[in-house]
Amino acid sequence: MIFDLIKKRRSVFPVQYNDKPIAKRDIEKILEAANWAPNHRKTEPWRFKVMTGDKKAKLGEFLSNTYIDVTVKPKQMKSKKLIENPKKAGAIIAICMQRDFSESIPEWEEIAATAMAVQNMWLYCTEMGIGSYWSSPGLIKYMDDFLPMEEGEKCLGFFYIGYTDIEIPEQTRGPIADKVIWMD
Known part of the structure; x- marks a missing residue:
């Protein structure tokens, strides 16, 4: 059931991934979703x-070096984490949004559509x-210093993916009734 799948979805962090590779065909299916x-x-x-492959390690190096360059007092632990996390992932998908050149719709709608695409992947x-x-x-x-970007395209983040051996705990949410107002 889709509702059960929605409730099961969790953030699983790179530190929780194992070394099992993700097949290219599986990544293609994720992108098709x-x-x-x-x-x-x-x-x-x-x-x-x-x-x-090697591009993940290069991303980590770029992020760490950029962090050190633009931060007044960079922290060594954060710099190290920026280097290590990409290496732990089976793959990293840069999430980008291409702005409609005619600006026929508000930018927030294109960002929202991109976020919905990521939810499908998740x-x-x-x-x-x-x-x-x-x-x-x-x-x-x-990121436009690291990734090829088209005019009007912007990076919204990274989607890290990897297999894990840990049991992902269930979570709870507050009641929806606390977040809804009915108006008749």
């Missing part, structure tokens, strides 16, 4: 850049038994 997200005026604004990963995590570090504003 993203491609079916709803979007206004069919702009399909989501763009993805998949990093595997749910599909959950179904496949692949852990996943959306990270949006402040350093994403520098």
Whole structure:
């Protein structure tokens, strides 16, 4: 049931991943799930850049070096984490949004559509038994120095994916009744 899958979806962090590789065909299926997200005026604004192999380590080095360069008092632990996390992932998918050149819809709608594409990926990963995590570090504003970006395209974060051996605990939410106002 889709409702059970929605409730089971969790953030699974790179430190929790094992070394089991993710097949390219499985990554392609995850991306195909993203491609079916709803979007206004069919702009399909989501763009993805998949990093595997050595590119993951290069991303970590770029993030760490950029952090050190732009931070007044960089912390060694954070710098190390920026280097290590990408190496632990089976793959990293840069989540990007391509702005409609005619600006026929508000930018927030294209960001929302891209977020819905990521939710599709997240749910599909959950179904496949692949852990996943959306990270949006402040350093994403520098990604055009690392990733090929088209005019009007911006990076919104990274979708880390990897298999895990740990049991993902259930979570709870506050009652929906506390978040809804009915108006007749």
